[in-house]
Amino acid sequence: MASVINFKDFYYAYINEKLVLRDINLTVEKGSFTVVIGPSGAGKTTLCKAITGIIPYYMGGSYAGDVEVLGESTKGKRVSDLSLKVGLMLEDYESQLVSLTAGEEVAFSLLNHGFPAEEVKERTSKALEDVGLPGREDYQLDELSGGQRQRLLLASVLAVHPEIIVLDEPVSAMDPDGAESLYKLLSKIHQEYGTTFVVVEHRVEFVLPYATNFIAVKDGQIAAAGTCEVVADQVYADPELRVLLPELWQVRGELAAKTGAHFSLWRKPADAVDELKAQGFEGGVQAHA
Amino acid sequence: MEKEKPQLIKIAPTQEGYRWVAITAMLLAIGIILHTVSPNVGGITPNWTIAMYSIVINLTRPTFKQALGIGFIAGLTLVPSSKSAFPLGNIASELCGATTCCLLVKAMCMSGLENWKLRPLITGFCATFVSGGVFTLILKFVLGLPITVWYKAMLPLVAVIGVLNGVITFLLFKPVRKLFFAQGQEENE
Numbered sequence: 001m002a003s004v005i006n007f008k009d010f011y012y013a014y015i016n017e018k019l020v021l022r023d024i025n026l027t028v029e030k031g032s033f034t035v036v037i038g039p040s041g042a043g044k045t046t047l048c049k050a051i052t053g054i055i056p057y058y059m060g061g062s063y064a065g066d067v068e069v070l071g072e073s074t075k076g077k078r079v080s081d082l083s084l085k086v087g088l089m090l091e092d093y094e095s096q097l098v099s100l101t102a103g104e105e106v107a108f109s110l111l112n113h114g115f116p117a118e119e120v121k122e123r124t125s126k127a128l129e130d131v132g133l134p135g136r137e138d139y140q141l142d143e144l145s146g147g148q149r150q151r152l153l154l155a156s157v158l159a160v161h162p163e164i165i166v167l168d169e170p171v172s173a174m175d176p177d178g179a180e181s182l183y184k185l186l187s188k189i190h191q192e193y194g195t196t197f198v199v200v201e202h203r204v205e206f207v208l209p210y211a212t213n214f215i216a217v218k219d220g221q222i223a224a225a226g227t228c229e230v231v232a233d234q235v236y237a238d239p240e241l242r243v244l245l246p247e248l249w250q251v252r253g254e255l256a257a258k259t260g261a262h263f264s265l266w267r268k269p270a271d272a273v274d275e276l277k278a279q280g281f282e283g284g285v286q287a288h289a
Numbered sequence: 290m291e292k293e294k295p296q297l298i299k300i301a302p303t304q305e306g307y308r309w310v311a312i313t314a315m316l317l318a319i320g321i322i323l324h325t326v327s328p329n330v331g332g333i334t335p336n337w338t339i340a341m342y343s344i345v346i347n348l349t350r351p352t353f354k355q356a357l358g359i360g361f362i363a364g365l366t367l368v369p370s371s372k373s374a375f376p377l378g379n380i381a382s383e384l385c386g387a388t389t390c391c392l393l394v395k396a397m398c399m400s401g402l403e404n405w406k407l408r409p410l411i412t413g414f415c416a417t418f419v420s421g422g423v424f425t426l427i428l429k430f431v432l433g434l435p436i437t438v439w440y441k442a443m444l445p446l447v448a449v450i451g452v453l454n455g456v457i458t459f460l461l462f463k464p465v466r467k468l469f470f471a472q473g474q475e476e477n478e
C-alpha cells in the first residue's frame with residue numbers, strides 16, 4: 001500500500017526547549033485509520049503538528065531530518081499550502097471556529113483558497129450534509145451544541161477535500177454517546193472518501209472498531225508502529241505503555257500470558273465474549289486451565 | 290545502541306509576522322477597558338495602557354518603527370477617554386513611552402539581560418516615567434504653569450505611578466507570556 005506520510009530521521013525541539021521528537025522514522029499508509037497513543041508529554045501532538053507543517057516552519061525551533069506529505073517535503077511549505085492536502089482538527093476545536101454562521105465557517109477556508117463562489121456554495125452544502133448538519137448554513141454558531149460545532153469544524157475540514165485528516169483528541173471532552181457518534185461519522189467518511197485519518201487518542205476504546213493501524217509514542221520516540229495486531233503485542237510487552245491499550249486488549253494480553261492461548265484482536269466486548277466462549281473460557285480462566 | 294543526535298537546524302518561526310499585531314491589539318484593548326474602570330485612589334491611577342504596551346514590547350520585541358506604531362495607537366486610544374486639559378498630548382507622550390521601552394528592551398537584550406526577571410519592572414517603570422514626564426511637560430506649557438510645579442509636584446506623582454505600573458508590568462508579564470507563547474514541552478506534549 002502506498003504511503004502518504006513519511007518521517008525520515010526527524011528530530012524536533014521547540015524554541016529554547018529540549019528535543020520533543022527524536023529519530024522519528026515513520027510511514028502512514030494511504031487510506032489507513034491510524035491511531036496515535038502514548039503517555040502525556042510523549043510528543044503525540046507535536047507529531048501531528050509536524051504532519052500539518054505547523055512545526056517546524058510555523059512555530060520555529062530546531063529540527064533535523066524531513067517529513068514528506070503525499071510525496072512532497074514539507075520543507076519551506078506554508079501551513080496554508082499544506083491545508084489543501086491535510087486537514088487538522090485540534091483538541092480545542094472551538095479555537096478554530098472563526099465565523100458567525102455555519103455556512104460562513106465552512107466557506108471560510110474555501111474562499112481563502114480562492115474557490116469560485118458557485119463551488120464554495122456546493123461544497124459547503126455537501127460538507128454540512130456529510131457531517132449530519134444539512135441545511136444549517138444560516139445557523140448562528142451559538143445555536144449549535146458543542147457536538148454540532150465540532151461536526152461543523154469537521155465539515156470545514158472536509159469541504160477542502162483533503163487526502164489526510166489529523167485529529168488531536170477529538171473526543172476528550174465528550175460523553176460516551178457523543179464519542180461513539182463522532183467516531184461512527186469519521187468511519188463513514190473514511191469508508192466513503194478513502195481519506196487517511198491520523199487520530200491522537202487517549203480514550204482508545206471508542207476508536208477501536210475503526211482503527212487499522214497504531215503508533216505508540218514514548219519519550220519522543222516511536223515505541224511501536226504498524227497494524228493493530230503488531231502494535232497490540234509490542235505495546236503490551238512494555239509495562240509503561242500497557243496501560244494505554246484499550247482494556248479489552250489488556251485483558252487479552254493477560255489471558256494469553258496466563259494460559260498461553262492465542263486470541264484474535266477483539267474490537268468490541270462482544271468479540272471477546274464470543275471467542276472466550278468458543279475457546280471454553282466460560283466459568284473463568286481457572287476453569288479453563 | 291542509541292543513534293547519535295544529528296546537527297539540528299535552527300529556524301525562526303514564520304508565525305511572528307502578524308502575531309505581534311494581534312497581541313498588541315488584544316492587550317491594548319484590555320488596557321483601555323481597565324483604564325476606563327480603574328478607580329482613582331488618592332489622585333493615583335495606574336496607567337494600564339502603558340503597562341500593557343510595555344508587556345507587548347517585552348514579549349514581542351518589536352522594531353523601533355513598530356514601537357512607534359504601538360505608541361501612536363496607544364496614544365490615540367487614550368485621547369477620547371482623557372480628562373486632562375490637553376488630551377492630544379497623550380499621542381506624543383505614548384510615542385515617547387513606547388520608544389523608550391523598546392530601546393531599553395533592545396539594550397537589555399544586547400547586554401545579556403534578556404532573561405533578567407526584573408526587565409519588565411524596569412522597562413514598565415521607565416516607559417511610564419518618560420511618558421508621564423512628557424505628558425505633564427506638555428500640560429505645563431499648555432496651562433502656562435511654572436517649571437517648579439512640574440518637577441516638584443507633577444514629576445514625583447509620575448514617579449509613583451511609574452512604580453505602580455512597573456509592578457503591574459512585572460506581575461502580568463509572566464502569565465501573559467504563558468498565554469501567548471505556550472510552546473513548551475508541557476503544553477505541547
